């Protein structure tokens with residue numbers, strides 16, 4: 001008699017493969033009702049070198065309260081499921097993406113100083129998300145949205161082509177060890193992606209206090225065919241007035257580091 005291929009109703013469930021990944025609870029269970037998702041789709045499960053280290057950091061009571069109260073209105077999970085309607089989200093303002101806002105103090109200052117620009121601020125750092133939401137609420141700002149997850153997924157899956165008026169990357173993780181250099185955000189592949197989402201004329205503004213990373217940024221940006229240096233001498237830019245001192249920058253300056261700004265314009269497609 002040939003073996004039946006019909007599954008038996010009381011057949012035991014298949015055991016998960018020995019090597020299947022079971023994420024720890026803190027990556028899958030919500031920490032704040034209606035707050036940011038613990039593991040927005042795509043950011044942690046994708047087999048890709050990431051520019052950040054997932055970590056569970058302590059959230060203060062005030063930050064937690066802000067996440068619970070404000071996430072539904074001003075927060076955005078990077079789940080990779082929909083292309084965002086930036087006009088709807090920002091009421092038609094030109095939109096600048098800030099990648100890695102940390103605790104968000106500088107972001108809030110820039111948003112307050114320029115209410116005619118929308119800031120889409122992305123980070124994976126939960127305390128910072130709560131902090132920025134609280135700062136924006138306190139300042140009565142309506143031009144900031146806080147996104148939770150990996151900026152690469154946001155750019156690749158959720159932003160339309162030529163939709164951004166600028167990108168800011170202030171003090172990205174320097175990954176100083178040679179074996180970690182591949183984790184640095186500013187690489188040719190990232191620039192390829194960023195260029196597709198930036199409108200012609202939009203500016204990519206990077207700043208770092210890590211000299212070797214500054215040199216790498218200058219090299220890869222100068223070599224990219226879709227970016228041109230705003231500096232005629234092809235070098236670093238003076239710090240623009242609109243960029244406030246950031247928390248990470250302050251720590252670098254305390255250690256005697258030198259800060260470099262880079263401002264590169266997205267050129268028209270050839």
Ligand SMILES: C[S@@+](CC[C@H](N)C(=O)[O-])C[C@H]1O[C@@H](n2cnc3c(N)ncnc32)[C@H](O)[C@@H]1O
Nearest residue numbers: 051052100101102123150151170171246247248
């Ligand atoms: C060194 S901190 C700098 C924070 C802030 N800009 C400052 O200057 O104080 C870099 C931040 O970038 C975030 N980050 C790194 N890669 C990211 C990515 N791919 N998507 C979203 N955030 C990222 C990290 O979580 C971290 O908060």
